[in-house]
Amino acid sequence: MSALSFLIPGLGQLLTGARLLGAQYLVAALLIWPLALSALRSGAPETRLLAVLALLALHVGAALTALSGERARQGAEAAAQAQDTYRRWSTLVAGVFAVLVLDLLLRWIVGLPNWEQARRNFLFFLIGRFRSADYAEERWRLWGFALVGGGFFLTWLLSRLRVRVGWPPAVLGFLAGSWMLWPTVVPEVRIGGLALSLILALLGLLLSLPFGLFFGMGRVSTLPLLRTVSTLYIELFRGLPFITVIFWFFIFVPYVLGEGTQFWAVILALSLFTGAYVAEIVRAGIRALPRGQDEAARALGLSGTQTMTGVILPQALRNMIPPLVGQFISLFKDTSLVSIIGLIELAGAARITGNRVVSATFEIYLTVALLYFVFAYLLSTVARGLEAPQAGRVARAANPETTV
Structure with a gap:
């Protein structure tokens, strides 16, 4: 047989x-x-x-x-x-x-016969209109990305070396990089492509953290009103597609701030939409801690606010770092939707080039897809690197006799 x-x-x-x-x-x-x-x-x-x-x-x-x-x-x-x-x-x-x-x-x-078109427009995919000769004198500002990335890399390296205060390089790198890149988006968005996608994702994540922390703690609060408002916010934005939220703010923000505010409409939409998901990450990080932490803090005479900010939240934040990096990856990919309101980020640059060079549509979109994949994979690698030390701490906590 x-x-x-x-x-x-x-x-x-x-x-x-x-x-x-x-x-x-x-x-x-x-x-x-x-x-x-x-x-x-x-x-x-x-x-x-x-x-x-x-x-x-x-x-x-x-x-x-x-x-x-x-x-x-x-x-x-x-x-x-x-x-x-x-x-x-x-x-x-x-x-x-x-x-x-x-x-x-x-x-x-x-x-495929038309890779030359993808190569010719590759710089447009990276920085959008900033490749024009009109902005040649300002391209030095692109080194701001290197400052931001270098600052976070040094912070990660110091954490691997077990340096207790390793956050200053990340803060300084972010501030210096922001100072260099800010004129490229305010008062007018002149940069585009992959660079604009990264700026939108980074600003969206950073501005979503206050929303996420506030409403995440509100979701587990003992105050009924705060818990209800937090639940409504989280369920509302998690139950809507991001493209609907973009259209909401695209109509609302110019009505309040005037015309030419598409950038702020996108930032607000990204922040509030991502804040709902960050709030769930915060809630999960708080719930993952043993109840004995809260009881021990209360036994020492700490108030509810002191317990949350001084005992619970610092421990929960360590558990939240890997899922926050995962949320940043998702946010980076979600920026592909903002081209519907006129911002030329990476997907928007591909759409414009594909409409102009019809014979190379597949090559153009494949190039853009590879750019998305490379950066998403690099961020995933960072997330795995952040999970490894956390897994080691959990293992040592579960088997204290193995620690030296």
């Missing part, structure tokens, strides 16, 4: 009663065979080799899995070996298939 799976992957499993495994290998064969035949007919030599390896791995894996499945009936040890065989070969088949698909995809992408 197992030999049948070598000829038709999955047939042996189906005949011996292993319907799930048989169906999995049949689906894999339906996916791999058309791609492999296409690669064998017209692919490069290395692509043909990958196609042959994919087919060989599929058929040999199906046959060996069927054979081990037959032997699994002999006992528990044989069943465990059958599971190991299935896992190994399934991983091998999936890996070779993924490499084959990636090879074909990369060859198709590299072979």
